[in-house]
Amino acid sequence: MTTLLPIIEELADAPDHATRARWLLAAPLAVIIRDQVTIRRLLSAARFHEGLAYLEAEIAALSATRLKDGLAPITIRSTRxxxxxxxxxxxxxxxxGSGNVPN
Structure with a gap:
């Protein structure tokens, strides 16, 4: 029996980087923030470096102190x-990158 939530199991069961990328784009940001450690571990185990970079950019954007206009600094937004x-x-x-390399 697994302890992963069903939405995280979808990522764990992804057969290739394209599927992982689609998961990252569709996952609720609340899930990405809440389960970032598990997501990072799964992406790292799959050697999905572009996915890790995307995860880090999303976390940085969601965690950034916003400016007076309500937006994150341009460097954070551009990176994201x-x-x-x-x-x-x-x-x-x-x-x-290695996006087409199935694992």
Missing amino acids: EYARIGIQVIARGGEE
Whole structure:
């Protein structure tokens, strides 16, 4: 019997990086924050470096102190968007990084 929540089991059972990327893009941000340690462990075990970079960018954006306009600093927002674009390419089956290497 597993102790993972069903949504986290979906990530654990993902057969390739494209599936992991789609999971990262669809997962509620509350789940990403709450289960970031488990998610990081699963992405690391799968050697999904782009996924780890995306996770770190999301965590940084969600944890950043916001400016007076309510937004995170531009460096945080830019990093998050670049990471998101990379994950979107992988989710569509693109060849960014090791995105097409099944595990």
